[in-house]
Amino acid sequence: MTSFLEIPAVPGSLRQMNRLTVLRLLRKFGPITKPALAEYSGISRPTITKLVDELEEQSLAECVGITAPTASGGKPGALYRFNAEGVQSAGVFLTVDTVRVALVNGNGRVLGRLECPLGLDRRPEPVINAIVETLQELLTSLQITLSQLLGIGVGMPGLTSFATGVVHFAPHFPQWQDVPVRDLLKARLGIEVWVDNDCHVQALAERHFGAGQSCTDFVSVESGIGISAAFYLQDTLYRGVGGTAGEIGHMTIQEDGPLCECGNRGCWETLAATTWMVEQACQSGQATWLPLPTGAHVEDWAMTTREPDVMNTLAHAIFRAAQEGHPEAIDLVRQHAMHFGVGLATIINTLNPQCIIIWGDSMKGGNLFLEAVRTVVRQRALRRPRDMCTIIFSSFAQDVGVIGAASLVIDALFTHYQPAS
Numbered sequence: 001m002t003s004f005l006e007i008p009a010v011p012g013s014l015r016q017m018n019r020l021t022v023l024r025l026l027r028k029f030g031p032i033t034k035p036a037l038a039e040y041s042g043i044s045r046p047t048i049t050k051l052v053d054e055l056e057e058q059s060l061a062e063c064v065g066i067t068a069p070t071a072s073g074g075k076p077g078a079l080y081r082f083n084a085e086g087v088q089s090a091g092v093f094l095t096v097d098t099v100r101v102a103l104v105n106g107n108g109r110v111l112g113r114l115e116c117p118l119g120l121d122r123r124p125e126p127v128i129n130a131i132v133e134t135l136q137e138l139l140t141s142l143q144i145t146l147s148q149l150l151g152i153g154v155g156m157p158g159l160t161s162f163a164t165g166v167v168h169f170a171p172h173f174p175q176w177q178d179v180p181v182r183d184l185l186k187a188r189l190g191i192e193v194w195v196d197n198d199c200h201v202q203a204l205a206e207r208h209f210g211a212g213q214s215c216t217d218f219v220s221v222e223s224g225i226g227i228s229a230a231f232y233l234q235d236t237l238y239r240g241v242g243g244t245a246g247e248i249g250h251m252t253i254q255e256d257g258p259l260c261e262c263g264n265r266g267c268w269e270t271l272a273a274t275t276w277m278v279e280q281a282c283q284s285g286q287a288t289w290l291p292l293p294t295g296a297h298v299e300d301w302a303m304t305t306r307e308p309d310v311m312n313t314l315a316h317a318i319f320r321a322a323q324e325g326h327p328e329a330i331d332l333v334r335q336h337a338m339h340f341g342v343g344l345a346t347i348i349n350t351l352n353p354q355c356i357i358i359w360g361d362s363m364k365g366g367n368l369f370l371e372a373v374r375t376v377v378r379q380r381a382l383r384r385p386r387d388m389c390t391i392i393f394s395s396f397a398q399d400v401g402v403i404g405a406a407s408l409v410i411d412a413l414f415t416h417y418q419p420a421s
């Protein structure tokens with residue numbers, strides 16, 4: 001059920017529902033008086049007073065002033081709003097080779113960050129240890145204790161169940177099978193932990209703090225050495241029944257196309273990921289500006305070297321060369337954008353979103369990439385959904401992963417989670 005304020009009802013006790021309603025109103029309309037909260041919500045004034053006082057005690061609401069006296073002699077009233085500074089959560093974001101952690105406030109502002117390279121041993125236990133140690137080092141440096149945190153959000157690469165906090169499969173961590181990351185971290189750290197897929201947390205960051213703040217229906221798409229997406233539909237992150245929704249890079253767009261790492265042929269990402277662009281550059285044998293190892297034969301080397309960090313380095317070199325005006329690099333970026341745009345046209349036709357937010361390494365292609373994507377979408381998508389959809393880059397210059405991970409905590413706060421007083 002949706003109220004006239006377009007705030008969906010939440011499950012739970014009446015008291016909890018009222019508390020969440022007030023918290024949402026404070027964030028959406030604050031600064032706001034208690035009588036206005038009662039009027040908007042339909043909750044009685046005594047209950048509103050009790051709930052606001054309770055939220056203030058929990059540092060989730062703050063009084064920021066009083067209203068001016070009215071002309072008719074009405075009494076001034078105290079103004080309240082959501083206290084973003086009173087919320088501190090930790091965001092943990094795992095990439096192929098790095099663990100990133102940050103302390104984030106209720107407005108998505110990063111208060112401190114730390115990044116640590118993963119060792120060569122990528123089995124679950126050493127990686128969990130690296131997460132715990134990096135987080136503890138950050139908190140110590142900021143003089144914050146774990147008990148001061150509202151919770152910890154974790155963004156993981158691979159197939160992850162948000163409901164259970166289990167990472168079922170991670171392509172660059174071959175020994176990870178059904179790892180209960182949430183429970184392992186909770187046991188080690190003793191506070192609430194939420195775990196989700198990296199693309200899903202990015203979409204939450206956009207919805208709460210980024211380019212998706214004014215959208216109820218958008219798709220965020222990561223374009224890098226792989227492609228994946230998150231669908232934010234009817235103001236809810238759509239995770240699918242098992243939490244794996246968004247693996248759109250493995251949508252077949254060419255039946256007899258190149259073999260994909262997933263075992264299928266002609267997946268979208270075999271043609272549209274930055275890896276494709278790198279392979280084309282190497283196979284042409286003419287990309288003398290690529291930073292290849294001394295003495296490497298580009299054709300052989302391109303076929304045998306597919307390490308993510310190497311592929312990223314070469315993709316960045318192509319984007320850089322295109323920005324510097326190298327014709328072959330410009331052509332490669334345009335082709336990369338064209339293949340990527342073909343997939344976006346399908347998303348637009350299928351879901352009719354307000355907005356598509358692109359993030360990931362392809363952003364290094366700048367306007368050259370973005371305009372080429374928009375052009376191919378104009379050519380291929382159905383007119384009505386196409387005209388209703390804007391295609392933009394993510395507004396996050398950095399930290400999107402950790403802010404997104406911390407957004408899991410913020411999201412829980414505004415949907416179901418009640419921290420201890």
Ligand SMILES: [Zn+2]
Pocket residue numbers: 249250251260261262263264267
């Ligand atoms: Zn595939």
